[in-house]
Amino acid sequence: MVDKIVSEARAATVAAPPLGDEAYGRFCTGLARRLTAAWPRIRAANHTDTSQAQEKGLPAPLVDRLRLTEAHLTDLVALTSTVAGEMRELTERPPGTPIGDWGVRHRVPRPLGVVLMIFEARPTVTVEGALLNVAAGNAVILRGGKEIARTNAALAAAVAAALADAGLPAGLVTVLDDPSRALLRDLLHRPDAIDVLIPRGSPSLIDFCHRASTIPVLASGGGVNHLYVHSSADLAQAVAIALDSKLPAPAGCTSLEIALVDRPVADEFVAALLEGARRDGRPLTVRVGEGIHRPETTGHWQVDTLAEHDLGREFLDSTIGVLAVDTPAEAVEFIQRHGSGHSEAIAATDPAVTGEFTGRVDAATIVVNGSLRLNDGPTLELGSEIAISTSRLHARGPITLAALVNYGWVIEANGRLREAS
Incomplete structure (x- = not known):
């Protein structure tokens, strides 16, 4: 045959x-x-x-x-x-x-x-x-x-x-x-x-x-994709980026899995993430790492614990992990260890930080201050596509x-x- x-x-x-x-x-x-x-x-x-x-x-x-x-x-x-x-x-x-x-x-x-x-x-x-x-x-x-x-x-x-x-x-x-x-x-x-x-x-x-x-x-494999949120980022914009990178297509290959957030703004980011999803009326589960405050939640908006087995995998549902980091280098190292080389993003207004991130992260597409779902042939005006290659x-x-x-x-x-x- x-x-x-x-x-x-x-x-x-x-x-x-x-x-x-x-x-x-x-x-x-x-x-x-x-x-x-x-x-x-x-x-x-x-x-x-x-x-x-x-x-x-x-x-x-x-x-x-x-x-x-x-x-x-x-x-x-x-x-x-x-x-x-x-x-x-x-x-x-x-x-x-x-x-x-x-x-x-x-x-x-x-x-x-x-x-x-x-x-x-x-x-x-x-x-x-x-x-x-x-x-x-x-x-x-x-x-x-x-x-x-x-x-x-x-x-x-x-x-x-x-x-x-x-x-x-x-x-x-x-x-x-x-x-x-x-x-x-x-x-x-x-x-x-x-x-x-x-x-x-x-x-x-x-x-x-x-x-x-x-x-x-x-x-053209699954995307274990991340968003690094630097302390210089516009937090409201970073939250909008995270939600757009997950909720419209939770199982898509450009979907966000884990947000790596500078520790000083991690608690505020989680609270804003849940509030943004609640305001849009779209269910969301946030899995938080050690040291991040767990706000009170109800109904379709939940907070769970981010476990070791959650790292380096696709959730394939409306779940975002949030992990606090202390430096941009720590975020880059995490992505190098757990990323799939598909799509990565950074939210930051400090050009030195974005330059370091884009220079050191190895991925097919890196988005600066934008949604991971922008990694798309027609959206980038590259032409019709059948897949995204890593x-x-x-x-x-x-x-x-x-x-x-x-x-x-x-x-x-x-x-x-x-x-x-």
Whole structure:
């Protein structure tokens, strides 16, 4: 089975037209049309998946990540148009750069080849992974979690129809219908046929892929993210940053897990954090470290103890840990020890402190005086994204269309020989 999957994907990359061909634009347009027509069937399949997830007792934030709504269709249709425009921009060929008095060099984008994407919950990733990879001329094998199997099957049918409408090879997109670990392990053992691996999910998934495969990895894992609040910070702004970094998407990869707060302002920060959440009417649990005052709380706003096992993990719910620190260096050291290299933030008005923090913290994105959720391709005006990479390969941060190609050279040599140089 694996031989068939990878051989069809590889054959599709050979049969596909050159990057930038009009067929890729037709695919974007056709995918919008096919998704719209099939959306009632896709929603029905998704309802079955989410209902079963609830029956199995999955946490509410995770069930929400499985769910598709009409708003998702609107966003995906808009994405197809955006990606079509980005594709045209990516494949425009500038005049080239002169080489001495004898030639011209052109740096041209080339597809990566065959991409294996492994993800867990969000069914929108199925569409995003197909759309951006095909627009970049890649073949992609998509392996989603078993929790969205029916949804993925319905989405796969729409993608396949769009490929056919555009006249592109069917093998450019394979949505696996077998969620077994055995199949996944077999695919991970095929560096001869798969060029790039993009795992998008929990740290355990990323670790599994690194251990099980020699395929180059663009890792898009969970974010164990922090906010350092320096004593020079505007405290009201720091509280707003913390709440925006957690409550809108508690289980998101850019979600805040622990705020590291200078000790003199830690008590005030915790009280303001709870008050801000209460004022917004959104539940929040704050887990506080040693030496921080625990204010009186009721209802959906609670204070617990921050335990040792809370460090270096994602809460995946509306929980923020708060730990008092004595120096910026202590905060940096904590992040170096417990962070995942995804997204980190600092709230401070002292430029020396922000300079030290941004210079010493190693993360894909560091935000100064802003929400962690700003780490997003479209928000940063970098382009549409399928994931956020914590790898150290050619792409770190948002994996946009430009990160799904590599580059080669075309040299206009006009008869030039090396002997004459």
